[in-house]
Amino acid sequence: MTYISKPKLHHPQLPANKLGFTRRDYEGAISTLCAGCGHDSISAAIIQACFELDLPPHRIAKLSGIGCSSKTPTYFLSSSHGFNSVHGRMPSVLTGANLANRELIYLGVSGDGDSASIGLGQFAHSLRRGVNMVYIVENNGVYGLTKGQFSATSDRGSKSKKGAVNTDTAIDMVLLAMELGATYVARSFSGDKAQLVPLIKGAILHRGAAFIDCISPCVAFNNHSGSTKSFDYVREHNEAVNQLDVMMPRETITADYAPGQVEEITQHDGSVLKLRKLAAEYDVHDRIAAMNYLQGRKAAGEIVTGVLHVDPEPEDLHAHLGTVASPFNKLGEKDLCPGGGALEKFNAAYR
Amino acid sequence: MKPTDIAAPDYFHKVVDCQWACPAHTPVPEYIRMIAAGRYGDAYMVNWKSNVFPGILGRTCDRPCEPACRRGRVEEHNQTNPEPVAICRLKRVAADNKGDIRAQLPKAPPQKNGKRIACIGAGPASLTVARDLAPLGYEVVVFDQDPRAGGMIRTQIPRFRLPEEVIDEEVGYVLDIGVEFRGGARIDSMKKLLAQDFDAVFVGTGAPRGRDLDLPGRKEAGKNIHIGIDWLSSVSFGHVEKIGKRVIVLGGGNTAMDCCRTSRRLGGSDVKVIVRSGFDEMKASPWEKEDAAHEGIPILNYLVPKAFEHRNGKLSGMTFEKVRAVLDAKGRRQLVPTGEPDQHFECDDVLVAVGQENSFPWIERDAGIEFDKSGMPVVDKVTFQASQPRVFFGGDAAFGPKNIIWAVAHGHDAAISIDKFCNGEDVRVRPGPLVNLVSQKMGIHEWSYDNDVSGDLRHKVPLKDQIIALKSIKVEVELGFDAKMAFAEAQRCLNCDVQTVFSPPLCIECDACVDICPMDCITFTANGEEEDLRGRLSAPARELSQDLYISDLLKTGRIMAKDEDVCLHCGLCAERCPTGAWDMRKFLLNVTHAGPACRSQK
Numbered sequence: 001m002t003y004i005s006k007p008k009l010h011h012p013q014l015p016a017n018k019l020g021f022t023r024r025d026y027e028g029a030i031s032t033l034c035a036g037c038g039h040d041s042i043s044a045a046i047i048q049a050c051f052e053l054d055l056p057p058h059r060i061a062k063l064s065g066i067g068c069s070s071k072t073p074t075y076f077l078s079s080s081h082g083f084n085s086v087h088g089r090m091p092s093v094l095t096g097a098n099l100a101n102r103e104l105i106y107l108g109v110s111g112d113g114d115s116a117s118i119g120l121g122q123f124a125h126s127l128r129r130g131v132n133m134v135y136i137v138e139n140n141g142v143y144g145l146t147k148g149q150f151s152a153t154s155d156r157g158s159k160s161k162k163g164a165v166n167t168d169t170a171i172d173m174v175l176l177a178m179e180l181g182a183t184y185v186a187r188s189f190s191g192d193k194a195q196l197v198p199l200i201k202g203a204i205l206h207r208g209a210a211f212i213d214c215i216s217p218c219v220a221f222n223n224h225s226g227s228t229k230s231f232d233y234v235r236e237h238n239e240a241v242n243q244l245d246v247m248m249p250r251e252t253i254t255a256d257y258a259p260g261q262v263e264e265i266t267q268h269d270g271s272v273l274k275l276r277k278l279a280a281e282y283d284v285h286d287r288i289a290a291m292n293y294l295q296g297r298k299a300a301g302e303i304v305t306g307v308l309h310v311d312p313e314p315e316d317l318h319a320h321l322g323t324v325a326s327p328f329n330k331l332g333e334k335d336l337c338p339g340g341g342a343l344e345k346f347n348a349a350y351r
Numbered sequence: 352m353k354p355t356d357i358a359a360p361d362y363f364h365k366v367v368d369c370q371w372a373c374p375a376h377t378p379v380p381e382y383i384r385m386i387a388a389g390r391y392g393d394a395y396m397v398n399w400k401s402n403v404f405p406g407i408l409g410r411t412c413d414r415p416c417e418p419a420c421r422r423g424r425v426e427e428h429n430q431t432n433p434e435p436v437a438i439c440r441l442k443r444v445a446a447d448n449k450g451d452i453r454a455q456l457p458k459a460p461p462q463k464n465g466k467r468i469a470c471i472g473a474g475p476a477s478l479t480v481a482r483d484l485a486p487l488g489y490e491v492v493v494f495d496q497d498p499r500a501g502g503m504i505r506t507q508i509p510r511f512r513l514p515e516e517v518i519d520e521e522v523g524y525v526l527d528i529g530v531e532f533r534g535g536a537r538i539d540s541m542k543k544l545l546a547q548d549f550d551a552v553f554v555g556t557g558a559p560r561g562r563d564l565d566l567p568g569r570k571e572a573g574k575n576i577h578i579g580i581d582w583l584s585s586v587s588f589g590h591v592e593k594i595g596k597r598v599i600v601l602g603g604g605n606t607a608m609d610c611c612r613t614s615r616r617l618g619g620s621d622v623k624v625i626v627r628s629g630f631d632e633m634k635a636s637p638w639e640k641e642d643a644a645h646e647g648i649p650i651l652n653y654l655v656p657k658a659f660e661h662r663n664g665k666l667s668g669m670t671f672e673k674v675r676a677v678l679d680a681k682g683r684r685q686l687v688p689t690g691e692p693d694q695h696f697e698c699d700d701v702l703v704a705v706g707q708e709n710s711f712p713w714i715e716r717d718a719g720i721e722f723d724k725s726g727m728p729v730v731d732k733v734t735f736q737a738s739q740p741r742v743f744f745g746g747d748a749a750f751g752p753k754n755i756i757w758a759v760a761h762g763h764d765a766a767i768s769i770d771k772f773c774n775g776e777d778v779r780v781r782p783g784p785l786v787n788l789v790s791q792k793m794g795i796h797e798w799s800y801d802n803d804v805s806g807d808l809r810h811k812v813p814l815k816d817q818i819i820a821l822k823s824i825k826v827e828v829e830l831g832f833d834a835k836m837a838f839a840e841a842q843r844c845l846n847c848d849v850q851t852v853f854s855p856p857l858c859i860e861c862d863a864c865v866d867i868c869p870m871d872c873i874t875f876t877a878n879g880e881e882e883d884l885r886g887r888l889s890a891p892a893r894e895l896s897q898d899l900y901i902s903d904l905l906k907t908g909r910i911m912a913k914d915e916d917v918c919l920h921c922g923l924c925a926e927r928c929p930t931g932a933w934d935m936r937k938f939l940l941n942v943t944h945a946g947p948a949c950r951s952q953k
Contacts, residue, residue, distance in 0.1 A: 002796050002926045007804040007869045007919055011890040012427040014871070024869075036861040036929025044866040191862060219861060219929040231859050235907065 006030050018054040026051050028078040032071070038190035038216030039069055039138045043076040045193050046107070046136075049200040050077065053248075055105065061097060062107045065090040065119060068145055069111030069138035069216075077107075088119025091126035091135070095317070098131050101327035102318055105204060106133035113143055116152035116171045123173075127180040127209045132316040134203040135182075135211045137173055138190075140218040141229040148221030159226025172298065174308060177211040178291055183314035184210035187305045189234050190217065195305065198244040202307065205246065205271045208314025215303065234303060241279040241293075242306040247272040265312050275307060284310050352881050352901045354910075357852065360786045363938040365898060366915050367848045369438060372419035374760035376784070376942045377401040379416055379438055380848040384800060386441055387841035389834070392452050394445035399452075401942065402759050403479050403525065404504070406517045409443025410829070411508055413605075413636060413754040421847055424894075425870065425917045426808075434809040436843045440829075444837040446517070457486035459529025464488035466773045469549040471538050474502020475755045476746030477555035478522065479762025481530040483945040484769060491530045492549075496537040497588075500526060503557050503747075504755065506584035507606065509613045510825045541714040541742075551741050551769045554714075554728075555762070558747040562706040564601065568659030572666035572701075576659060579610045579704030586613055586824065595699025597621040599669055601656055602704035603633030608640065610702040611648045616824045623696070624650045625669075627686060629676055642828070645814075646821065654694060655686065659701065668697040707752045727751065734778040735765040743768055766945035774950055782943040791849055791935045792925075798935055800849050802922040805842040846920045850938045853911055855903045857932035864924035864933055865889065870917045873924060878910045888914055 006027070014022045026047040031040050050060065057079035064070035066087035073082050081104065085093040094108045108126075115123040115137050126135070141158070143149040150158075150166045153173065158166050177185050184206040188196040196214065203210035215234050217223045223230045228237075242263075249270030265273040265284075275284065283289055290309050297304045328336065355362060365371050369379040377398060385394035398405035417423075420435030427433045466489050470477035473495035481491040499505060500522045504513070526532050538544055544552060561578035563569075569576065575595065579602065585591040598619040600611040603626035614622045624643065626633055630652045633640065640650065654671035661667055671694045674686040709727060714720055721729040721738035728737050730744045737744055745765040746758035768778040791798045813830045814820070820828050832840060865873050871890035878884070884899065885892040892899060897916035904910060925933040943949055 002923065004803040004921070004923075006867065006923065007921055008806055009425050009429045009804065009869060009919060011871045011917060012424065012429070013890060013893070014428075030867075031927075034929065035927045036859070036863045038861065040866050040927070041862045044862070191860065193862065217861070219859075223859070231861060232906075 001032050002030055004030075017051055019056060021051065021057075023047060023051040025079070026057060026077055028073070028075045031075045033068060033075075034144075034220045036219040037068070038140060038218070039072050040075065041190040041193065042136065042138050042196070042214055042216055043072050045190075045196040045200055047076050048193070048197045049204060052197070053201055053204060055204070059104055060107060061104045062109060063090050063094045063097070064109040065111075065114035067111040067114045068140075068218075069109060070114055072138065073107075073109055088114050088117070088122055090114065091119065091122040091131075094133055095126055095129065095131050098133065098317065099323065101329060102132070102323070103327050106131070108133050108135040110135070110137050112137060112139045112141060112151045112153040112173075116173060120152070120171070124176070124180055127177055127182045127211060130181065130183065130209045130314065130316045130320065132207055132318070133209060134200070134206075135209070136200070137211075137213050138216045139173065139213055139229070140216045140222055141170075141227070142218045142222040144218045144221050155228040158228045159224070161221050161224050163226070173211075173213045175291060175294060177213075178287055178309050181209070182211040182309070183208035183311040184307075185309040186211070186307050187213045187215070187303070189215045189238060189303075189305060191231055191235065192238070192305075195240065195243065198246050199307065201246040202244055202273050205267055205269060206310070206314065207268050208311065208316050237301060237303045239279070239297060239302040239304050240306045241277070241282040241304055241308070242284070243276040243278060244307050245274040245276070247274060265310055267312050268314070273307065273310065278306070284308065352878060352884060352899065354903045355898070355900050357900075360784055360940060362898065363788070363850050364784075364940050366850060366918075367938065367940070368419040368421050369416035370848070370940065372415045374415065374757045375402045375763065376940065377416075378848065378939060378941065380844055380846050381939060382445060383436070383438070383441055383841045383844040384846070386445055387801070387838055391445050391448040392450050392455075395449035395452055396455055398442055398445060399456075399524070400944075402756060403482055403762075404475060404521045404755065404759065405442050406446030406521050407504055407513060408755060409439060409441075409446050410513050410517070411504075412439050412442070412756050414439040415756070421845055421917070422843055425845070425919060430808060432808065437809055437812070437832075437840050440812050440832060441837060441841055444832050447831050448834070453524075456524055457528055459485045460488050462488065463490050466490065466550045467492065467548060468551050468553065468769060469494065469544060469547070470553045470555060471544075472502055472554070472556035472746075472748070473497070473500035473522075473532060473534075474555055474557050474746060474758060475504060476748070476758040476762040476765070477502070477553060478525045479759045480553045480555070480745065480766045480769065482525045482528060483763060483766035485528045485530050487770065487946055489773075493530060493532045494536045494538050495532070495534055498534040500532050500534065502555070506587050507580050507609065509583065509586070509609050511612070511616065511820065511823075511828050512609070514825070514827050539713050541718045541720065545718065545739075545741065549741075550773050551743060553765055553769065554742065554744045554748050555746045555758070556711070556748045558707040558709045558752040560708045560710040561703065562708060564656060564703050564705060566656060566658050568661050571664060572659045572661040575666035575699060576701045576703065579606045579702050580707060582702055583609055583613060586617070591617070593618050595619065597698045598623075598700045598702065599696060599698045600624045600702045600704060602626065602706070603628060603635055604704060604706070605635050605639050606707070607702075607704035608635050608643050610704050611643055612646055613824065614700075614702065615646050615648065615821055619700075622648050624648060625654050625656070625671065625696070626650065626652050627655050627674070629653060632684075646817070653686070657693060660695075666698065666701065668695055669701060670695050707747075709748060709751060733764070733781065734768045735761060736768055736772070736778055740772065763942065763944055767943075767949050770945040770949060776950055780951065782949040784943055785939075785941040787939040788850070788852070788936045789939075791937050796926045798849075798922055800846050800935075800937070801842065802846070802849075802920070802935070804845065804919050804921050805839070807839055807843055809843065810836050810840045847918075848938050849920050849922070849935050851900070851913065851918060851920070851922075851924060852934050852936045853900065853902050853913070854932050854934070855905055855911070857930045858905055858911065859930055859932075860905055860907055860909070861929060863927040863929065867923045867927040869921065869923065870919055872914050872916075872918045874912045875905070875909045876912060877908070878904075884912055888912055890914070892916060
């Protein structure tokens, strides 16, 4: 663990965003994770994405459960709201917070243990309900905090650091998310920030349940030759289906693309997802075909990354429930507690 | 770009900006750490070995190290007033607090090597030659016209900046090695000297002649017009103790600053400095200008002296023409009259400090030493040898006026040449430096240097109360840092000699170093030409004088490129590296001085 804090000094030419913040202003405390942990790279990618999107830090809420991954919100966005919940219960806390205040950006940070084991049910229901959030699973396929047991996402046949072979089937969180109706699904790799940062930006701009499965090698327990989540293995088997560029509304599009190679998806807020296709036959809109494709590549031993599914017109939980447009903290006492008469009326409707 | 060869001594030496900028290449961060640890004596000895006069330089050095200091660059846009580490004043702390180090100084061996060396002038260059050669068994004789050794250190630097005890002590350390000093012995003829049985002659006579201003009235008012360095020297030896109330100092160099501040202490109550150029173009170091301003001395600029005025055979004032700076067609600055009426200033005395010149009336032009058109001896820039092979020049006498630290550096180099010459070797074959690179790793995240970067701004040296300071020429103005302030200032040093060393085979390209680096120095990217690469790093590397550290190809076909420019040497890249591909290693470079190590290894 590093004992000193990161020096406050920064590069003399460090650029500032539209709010006047530098990237360093989006950082948190220095990481206490193992040196080289993939999770730290994901934290850096989140910092970069929030900086590039000019997000005011106080409009973001970061929520997590328990585990190495769930420690990471301490290491980014120190000026944002944070909630470190019970193991596997982050999705419920996030859902509740989102219902109370729909105006914040919700960043759920979890790991394969927190979301695929103890919190699998919570994970499933938050996606199924279409909570407007970014749900990132920092997936290292191992229980790092308890010294390297297989997790629910460890591939069958992969080996532990001590040589034990995993006999259980892995849960594929991407396929699960697509099955459950997440409207923005992506997979990436902590070792490829060029891919990861735009994916996080796209997810933040998406007004629905966005899910990112980010493979994040555990350098202490799962970065050996028998692992399928090591730096080397992921780099060798990584098959990106597309490369994403996120364009803000009103941003002039300057990048030059060969015709037919780029698909533009305009999201609800006017932001444009420009997808440079790397696998010609892959269609992010066709959920069933995409799932079939993913199954096929998975069977062939590949790790498919990129934007895997987007619904540009998602409907979120608030739309399903027809809730009030303002967050609770902007409503007056009268609106929040309309009194006995209103309750009477409400109950009468069910009689 | 080609992978960086970190085995080349210059590569990491350049990263230690202060040491690279210092003419004597003093290992600055090494002694600053010793000061922080309270090891003042050791810090002094590191200095003494390298620059011979730590106590003197700690008060008077022109400090080329400080403008080079990385701290100034990394504080830019981070702090309101970016400033380098107070390297010079920390050196003084080591000198002030060192205790008795005499046991650690070398002594001349009882058995001499039979070679005799004459050093002309007892200034910093000659004394450095003497210090380097005497311990090797040379019989060194130092001649000076003044009764006491020290040269310009003693004659030109006023006592309120440099107390006499400090000069006596450090000049004494050199003479006590076993050097013969012949004070009051002016050498009048090089020919006669060469006829004596000296195996080599070193000329370290400085630039002893102050430039004069030949203007109307110069002769008539001559009694109250003084040449700056001569006047300072007279003050130094107690021949002059007073000056008029109203004093004009002409000139914008450090001598002018010494003249005006000295005048303030000898009765000058209305002292002003008048310069031809603009304030910013003045040759004086910024801190010397500040010191003068602090003592209430105005500096008037863009005024060209036109005439000395006199009444009844006595100086009454001076007239100046007002000018402004314009750029001519070739982009050179020129001073042209503004057309405004001339300005007149009343005064009782004028001190002329408009430059110094070399002067060698005692070297006969047929002594076998070649001189160029400007009257300077022809001297080899590396070996300091004159066209007469037995004669060597150094300090201001070699290439014109510079400063003490350059004189010391010349002295070291000339001593190597003299030693090789006396051993019948080719003086042009020069020794390499001693270079050492050692890991500072003590534990998983512990280093044998303090890697926590201090956020302090530069600490100011406390000054003597001005009323007391201005009363006497002998009261030292600067009090020097106390131990607590010295520690705080020493902690501002970034330890640039603790190098980030990268081992490509160990790297797994996890990005941890890139993510943690507070200065965005590290990038993993495809290789390219330098210009292209500099533009697409994590932070563009625009400071071309600072190198890029390029690794061999990594597993993914990329390279690691590190911009050395603003690295804090905080070691976080190495702390966050899971495989030890980054390591912090202390680079120690010691310049080889005259002696057996410089001679060919037969």
